[in-house]
Amino acid sequence: MIPILTHLPFAAVFDEIPLGWFLTLSLVMFTLGAVGVVVRRNPVVVFMCIELMLNAVNLTFLAFAAYPTQMVALSNPGEAAITGQMVVIFVMAIAAAEVAVGLGIIMAIFRLRNEADVDDMNTMRG
Amino acid sequence: MVAEFFLRLNAENPLLLGLIRVLFVVIAILSLVPPLIWWERRLLSWMQDRIGPNRSGTITFPDNFPLKGLAGKKVRTFGLIQPLLDGLKLFLKEDITPNSVDRKIYFIAPAIALFPAFALGATLPWGPSTGLYGILTPVADVEIGILYVLAISSLGAYGIVLAGYASNNKYSMMGALRASAQLISYELAMAMSVAAIIMATGSMKLTQVVSAQEEPLWGVVPWAHNWFILTPFGLISAIIFLIAVIAETNRAPFDLPEAENELIAGYHTEYSSMKFAVFFMGEYAAMFIFSGVFATLFLGGYNILPIDWSYLAAATGNGFFKMLAGANYWLAPLVFLGKCFMGITFFIWLRATLPRLRYDQLMDLGWKSMLPIAVANFIVVGLWIICTTLYGAGGGWIAAIAAMILFVILYLNILNTSRKANPAAPSRTITMVKSPAKTETP
Amino acid sequence: MTLNQIAFIVLSCLALFGAVGVVFFNTPVRSAMALVVNFFTLGLVYFMLGSELIGITQIMVYAGAIMVLFLFVIMILKSTNDTDKPQLGERRFIFSLLGAGVVFTMIYRYVIMPTMERTNVQFTRTYGTPQEIGKTLFTQYAWPFEIVSMLLLVGIVGSIMLAKRRF
Structure with missing residues (x-):
């Protein structure tokens, strides 16, 4: 099989960009998502922040897949890369299901209360 | 000589060559949109027994004109420069921005609407993958060609949705809501119909899709090409894909987002001058590119006819067929453009023929008809592949056709039982006396 | 600074702009x-990592489908209240920033710093193609x-139930 990236300008990505750069991007995104979940009150926006965190995790998986670090992974890097991508595929599928159900719940809450603020949703509090 | 120049460029400066490839696609789209508008207006007026724009651009030379051949003659252009003049008018008109719009989104929306239309062309091969065209044609021949088309076309909703939202106008908002619901519903059927083609091809590269269509027809007729529209499952896929494309480009009969007798002009009600022109251009560019996608997936791409000229030339030793094979190679871009043109003509024909769908009809068609048929088609293709590998071409076709008949019987049975259970519901005729079924029309 | 690095920095700036x-x-x-x-832009970053299929799936599923769904819900709920802007002086804003900052620095120092030099892993780069995956x-x-397909089915049924039921 032909190396697929050789015809593209970023053929040598793995030689020039360190793993840490990808991880930093992912970490900043995750932190912003976490702050957003705490700070925002609109449930839809809170939900979007959760999606942001999920994507940050996906990026970490893919970065570690492309740059295997453990000795086990280094002995069989192709296997490690495939495993990381599989996890990302499953995360995406689960996120899709989560969005479908979560938006349904938010719609139901809106229909019930006509206005939604995550701070006001305290009817289940003991 | 041209070929040598591009070959050298490919070796020396691939980035520059990439830019040239992009320019080919963009310039083709930009220069073909005005004639398209002219063609649509002329064809529509012909179908509706009108005349249409035929005056502008007619030059009458005076009798004392120095060139003797032209003196006192009329040169007609049949209104071809009408779209140019319209464009000029739109440029020069006053650009009105209503007071209460969401300014940033209002300004960005037309650009976002235009982006997918142009980006879609990136993986389309408009010429053979060997020789000169092989260097020039697909801007990027990536492994994920078809998925790229699906992904970018799914971004097409944003321009409309944002325009509708930012306009701060009830009718625009309704247009935007309809557009997003319509796009989500038809994206599914489109993806399933394309998935059948991906399975039959065994690759997502669009160049591979075209070369898979250059195989012997049905695996048995060696002198013909296996265009997917000629195969049973490909025909069904093609019909579903075509309907989904019309819905995706918001053309009549699926132009609910801009239904002028319900929503004024839908999402672009508040847009004027250049911004409106950009929306307009995005729609036509998307039509053009989607016709190209359809031609690539189902109509054999750049090949002129589903006949293998070089096989015939080798079999008969006739020089005429050899010449035709050469013509097929060198005329490839023109043939491809011709197929796009045919697709657009079909779009216009549909617009002149079919009335607009009601919202519940639209949803019924997408979810209850097209999606199940696309999934059934997908299963048929799977069976065809298994049986072809097990029993050869004949066994594969027998299995596929048997599965199709089974699905049709199943579908008719389900339809019958649902009719019996609820005899009043499934009538699709529009009765003007009774109000339509209570669905939540956003 | 090579072309790849510039491309990565531009992409990550766009991604961070989005996240902020x-x-x-x-x-x-x-x-x-x-x-x-x-x-x-995250999809494009995935391309840089060599995962073609995941990148395009990201654009199709997230940017194309999920976000259209989000926009649809936002518009249908007309939840366009401007009062939700995070207040800079608010207690929970300060404390969430503090906590996030502490976690950020710790992870950065002990997980990411050691990987800053890690480049140049040579192995087959066809792992991202549709065929391999x-x-x-x-x-x-x-x-x-x-199992995931079952989960998606349950998700479909659940969301339809949620949408149909009248509270």
């Missing part, structure tokens, strides 16, 4: 658009795949 926008824009539609920008997904990961 999600949290700090004051209308939900703007937040959603910022998230679209983030997801789209499909082969693994339908052989080694067939069971998880089936």
Whole structure:
């Protein structure tokens, strides 16, 4: 099989960009998502922040897949890369299901209360 | 000589060559949109027994004109420069921005609407993958060609949705809501119909899709090409894909987002001058590119006819067929453009023929008809592949056709039982006396 | 600074702009658009990592489908209240920033710093193609795949139930 990236300008990505750069991007995104979940009150926006965190995790998986670090992974890097991508595929599928159900719940809450603020949703509090 | 120049460029400066490839696609789209508008207006007026724009651009030379051949003659252009003049008018008109719009989104929306239309062309091969065209044609021949088309076309909703939202106008908002619901519903059927083609091809590269269509027809007729529209499952896929494309480009009969007798002009009600022109251009560019996608997936791409000229030339030793094979190679871009043109003509024909769908009809068609048929088609293709590998071409076709008949019987049975259970519901005729079924029309 | 590095920096700046926008824009539609920008550029970053299929799936599923759904819900709920803007002086804002900062510095120092030098891993780069992923997904990961399909089915049924029921 032909190396697929050789015809593209970023053929040598793995030689020039360190793993840490990808991880930093992912970490900043995750932190912003976490702050957003705490700070925002609109449930839809809170939900979007959760999606942001999920994507940050996906990026970490893919970065570690492309740059295997453990000795086990280094002995069989192709296997490690495939495993990381599989996890990302499953995360995406689960996120899709989560969005479908979560938006349904938010719609139901809106229909019930006509206005939604995550701070006001305290009817289940003991 | 041209070929040598591009070959050298490919070796020396691939980035520059990439830019040239992009320019080919963009310039083709930009220069073909005005004639398209002219063609649509002329064809529509012909179908509706009108005349249409035929005056502008007619030059009458005076009798004392120095060139003797032209003196006192009329040169007609049949209104071809009408779209140019319209464009000029739109440029020069006053650009009105209503007071209460969401300014940033209002300004960005037309650009976002235009982006997918142009980006879609990136993986389309408009010429053979060997020789000169092989260097020039697909801007990027990536492994994920078809998925790229699906992904970018799914971004097409944003321009409309944002325009509708930012306009701060009830009718625009309704247009935007309809557009997003319509796009989500038809994206599914489109993806399933394309998935059948991906399975039959065994690759997502669009160049591979075209070369898979250059195989012997049905695996048995060696002198013909296996265009997917000629195969049973490909025909069904093609019909579903075509309907989904019309819905995706918001053309009549699926132009609910801009239904002028319900929503004024839908999402672009508040847009004027250049911004409106950009929306307009995005729609036509998307039509053009989607016709190209359809031609690539189902109509054999750049090949002129589903006949293998070089096989015939080798079999008969006739020089005429050899010449035709050469013509097929060198005329490839023109043939491809011709197929796009045919697709657009079909779009216009549909617009002149079919009335607009009601919202519940639209949803019924997408979810209850097209999606199940696309999934059934997908299963048929799977069976065809298994049986072809097990029993050869004949066994594969027998299995596929048997599965199709089974699905049709199943579908008719389900339809019958649902009719019996609820005899009043499934009538699709529009009765003007009774109000339509209570669905939540956003 | 090579071309690859410049490309990465531009992409990550766009992605971070999107991420900041999600949290700090004051209308939900703007937040959603910022998230679209983030997801789209993240797809391009995945391309840089060699995962072609995942990258395009990211653009198709997240930027194309999920975010349209989000926008649809935002518009149908007309939840365009501007009062949701995060207040800089608020207690929970300060404390969440503090906590996030501490976690950020710790992870950065002890996890990411050691990997800053890690480059140049040579192995076959065809791992992101549809063929490779499909082969693994339908052989080694067939069971998880089936389970996820069941989960999606449950998700469909659940969301339809939620939408149909009148409270």
